[in-house]
Amino acid sequence: MxxxxxxxxxxxxxxxxxxxxxxxxxxxxxQDVPDWLIPDKLYDVLKWCGLVLLPALGVLVQTLGPVWGWSWADAAATTLDAIGLAVGVVIGASALNARRSTK
Incomplete structure (x- = not known):
């Protein structure tokens, strides 16, 4: 054929x-590719960044900005919060796909 x-x-x-x-x-x-594409190590790093580091940095910049006269503090804090949210969505989707594929 x-x-x-x-x-x-x-x-x-x-x-x-x-x-x-x-x-x-x-x-x-x-090849056999799992439903989730984030390796465990990367997942752990992204989870820590998305749930701890980026929100903490956003609050720090938002708090210190007015004290030090940083005119860019609001924009930087909003950017950090948006990146943290995006990371949270990615790791959340990965966790849901991993959970579905193991059942």
């Missing part, structure tokens, strides 16, 4: 017209 015929057969199978042909294992290129 040529590549074009094989692709046509696969397309028909996806459309429900015909069964998909078996593709030999040697031709597959995907």
């Amino acid at each position: 040529t590549d074009e015929q094989e692709l046509s057969a696969i397309a028909r199978g996806l459309a429900g017209d015909a069964p998909t042909p078996d593709i030999p294992a040697a031709e597959t290129t995907t």
